[in-house]
Amino acid sequence: MRMSQLFNQTLREFPADATTPGNQFLQRAGYVREVASNVYVLNPLGNRSLQKIKNMIRQELNSLNGQEVNIPSLFSEEILAKRSVHSFVDVDMLDVSDSLSHQMYLSSTAHHYLADLLQQSIRSHRQLPRLLYQIQPRTLNGRQNRTGLLSARSVTRLETFFLDKDQTSATQHYQRLIQTFENILKCCTLPVSTVKFDYKQPKPQSGSEFFFLHPQGDTTLLYCESCGYLVNKASASVEKQPNKSEPLASLEKIHTPNTKTIEDLAKFLDIPASRTAKAVFMTATMIENCEKTEKVIMAIVRGDMDLNESKLARVINALAIRPSTNSEIQSIGAVPGFASPVGLKVALIVVDDLIPNSPNLVAGANETDFHFKHANYGRDFQANILADITEVETDAACPHCNQLLSVQSAFLVGKITSPDTLLASETGCNFQDESGELKPIFLGSAWLDLERILGGVAETRNDDYGLIWPISLTPYQVHLVVLPAKNTDQPQVFAENLYQELQRARIEVLFDDRKESPGVKFNDADLLGIPLRITVAEKSLSQGQVEFKIRDEKEKTNVPMEDVLPQSMHTLLRLEREIAQSLVK
Numbered sequence: 001m002r003m004s005q006l007f008n009q010t011l012r013e014f015p016a017d018a019t020t021p022g023n024q025f026l027q028r029a030g031y032v033r034e035v036a037s038n039v040y041v042l043n044p045l046g047n048r049s050l051q052k053i054k055n056m057i058r059q060e061l062n063s064l065n066g067q068e069v070n071i072p073s074l075f076s077e078e079i080l081a082k083r084s085v086h087s088f089v090d091v092d093m094l095d096v097s098d099s100l101s102h103q104m105y106l107s108s109t110a111h112h113y114l115a116d117l118l119q120q121s122i123r124s125h126r127q128l129p130r131l132l133y134q135i136q137p138r139t140l141n142g143r144q145n146r147t148g149l150l151s152a153r154s155v156t157r158l159e160t161f162f163l164d165k166d167q168t169s170a171t172q173h174y175q176r177l178i179q180t181f182e183n184i185l186k187c188c189t190l191p192v193s194t195v196k197f198d199y200k201q202p203k204p205q206s207g208s209e210f211f212f213l214h215p216q217g218d219t220t221l222l223y224c225e226s227c228g229y230l231v232n233k234a235s236a237s238v239e240k241q242p243n244k245s246e247p248l249a250s251l252e253k254i255h256t257p258n259t260k261t262i263e264d265l266a267k268f269l270d271i272p273a274s275r276t277a278k279a280v281f282m283t284a285t286m287i288e289n290c291e292k293t294e295k296v297i298m299a300i301v302r303g304d305m306d307l308n309e310s311k312l313a314r315v316i317n318a319l320a321i322r323p324s325t326n327s328e329i330q331s332i333g334a335v336p337g338f339a340s341p342v343g344l345k346v347a348l349i350v351v352d353d354l355i356p357n358s359p360n361l362v363a364g365a366n367e368t369d370f371h372f373k374h375a376n377y378g379r380d381f382q383a384n385i386l387a388d389i390t391e392v393e394t395d396a397a398c399p400h401c402n403q404l405l406s407v408q409s410a411f412l413v414g415k416i417t418s419p420d421t422l423l424a425s426e427t428g429c430n431f432q433d434e435s436g437e438l439k440p441i442f443l444g445s446a447w448l449d450l451e452r453i454l455g456g457v458a459e460t461r462n463d464d465y466g467l468i469w470p471i472s473l474t475p476y477q478v479h480l481v482v483l484p485a486k487n488t489d490q491p492q493v494f495a496e497n498l499y500q501e502l503q504r505a506r507i508e509v510l511f512d513d514r515k516e517s518p519g520v521k522f523n524d525a526d527l528l529g530i531p532l533r534i535t536v537a538e539k540s541l542s543q544g545q546v547e548f549k550i551r552d553e554k555e556k557t558n559v560p561m562e563d564v565l566p567q568s569m570h571t572l573l574r575l576e577r578e579i580a581q582s583l584v585k
């Protein structure tokens with residue numbers, strides 16, 4: 001490609017609101033352009049880099065016998081009704097309607113059609129194992145922070161499903177896929193931490209998440225410097241200290257004026273906060289009877305603990321969750337500040353699993369300025385759901401070595417969920433085993449967010465002058481620069497020939513054939529970050545040489561004119577080999 005013909009040019013100025021260096025350079029170099037808040041267009045250069053990731057993924061997954069499919073993300077209300085029995089929740093699902101005002105949905109995953117597909121396609125053990133994958137554009141909810149492609153709402157996602165006939169084969173498949181994902185990310189040179197997760201509710205689910213650590217990341221991880229333990233705060237749980245056991249006393253209403261907070265209440269009664277029950281009201285968006293509805297949830301945690309909203313959202317299968325307004329709290333018959341699960345019938349009550357082991361708590365009385373003493377779980381109030389819903393404090397101790405945990409911010413780049421038979425048991429996706437018996441299919445799933453990979457690499461690999469692409473993601477392998485000469489067209493003629501010759505050798509070349517000064521051309525080359533720069537100039541050419549410069553190495557080398565092609569190939573091969581050496585075999 002000639003730079004004179006490139007769709008868009010580099011920008012002189014930094015985009016005003018691009019906060020991180022990688023994001024600034026991606027926009028200045030013309031790889032991407034933000035067209036709405038957190039919505040990015042990938043220009044031809046950015047799109048070429050994205051294609052490189054796609055090709056890499058296809059190559060890796062095809063080598064595992066993966067088969068590419070194309071499952072639509074659009075589905076109807078009927079499909080939602082059929083599938084809402086699943087404990088699976090798509091928090092990125094969007095409401096849309098067609099021109100006849102039919103309610104439709106756009107999902108971020110192919111899960112909604114999966115059961116039908118499996119029922120129609122897989123009948124016999126001879127059809128297992130299978131690995132399906134697809135690479136598709138997705139629109140995501142949320143993502144409020146401003147970190148360029150790392151917080152893009154419109155992304156390209158790899159989604160894979162792996163199907164097996166038994167636990168052993170499924171576990172092997174899962175391990176291979178983790179290694180494959182790690183290799184893809186290494187090949188992209190994105191540093192990630194693989195973090196295990198293990199949820200107990202609403203259904204047991206475990207797996208691995210891949211995090212790119214970054215100070216502006218939207219996920220909080222807890223990290224143990226001493227033993228390296230790393231966990232997503234939203235799924236972390238530590239052992240909770242129960243209150244000492246004691247005989248249950250009878251429920252007693254007490255006058256507690258002006259004690260709207262746990263702090264005021266504990267002070268007024270001169271008791272530790274751990275002897276109180278705290279009611280937190282959250283309004284959740286949920287799917288009920290095939291419709292999106294909002295529901296007020298009462299969450300009860302011990303007074304010395306905080307509610308973890310992500311955990312609560314997960315155990316109730318909520319699409320989204322937010323603090324309730326006072327009028328919403330009143331609408332279910334509760335009194336803000338003095339709310340109580342005791343005697344409250346209408347709300348969905350979720351109680352933290354420490355509460356049953358905490359006897360004789362002080363809880364609200366649903367009456368202004370009154371509380372109950374000796375409120376006891378099981379006797380005075382019940383839960384619709386009993387689960388771990390509390391926040392792990394950031395000064396909690398490591399469950400492995402008891403050292404203090406510290407906090408790290410990160411972006412979730414991908415996830416692999418361990419295979420299980422949950423979908424099969426909910427929807428009857430069975431196959432006939434060797435003896436003709438019907439068995440449930442083991443299904444595991446995984447995804448990778450390609451824009452996050454690209455954005456993360458841009459944040460990791462840059463210097464004061466621009467981007468430094470790895471050979472695996474660069475839009476072009478060689479940046480050919482010809483410097484203007486006053487009295488001869490020899491450099492131009494040589495560069496034109498070289499451009500053709502490199503292309504014939506299937507090397508991807510970006511040829512700066514513009515009539516610009518050397519300064520502008522070199523600055524743009526640094527900004528674009530293509531790994532190998534070849535400069536053709538009058539002076540060196542008169543000595544029979546051209547200049548080679550690797551983007552992230554300081555030295556320049558002069559290469560004899562006749563060796564340019566073999567030297568280019570040799571250099572590119574060396575850069576490829578350096579990446580290949582980091583991979584797990």
Ligand SMILES: [Zn+2]
Binds near residue numbers: 224225226228399400
């Ligand atoms: Zn530790």
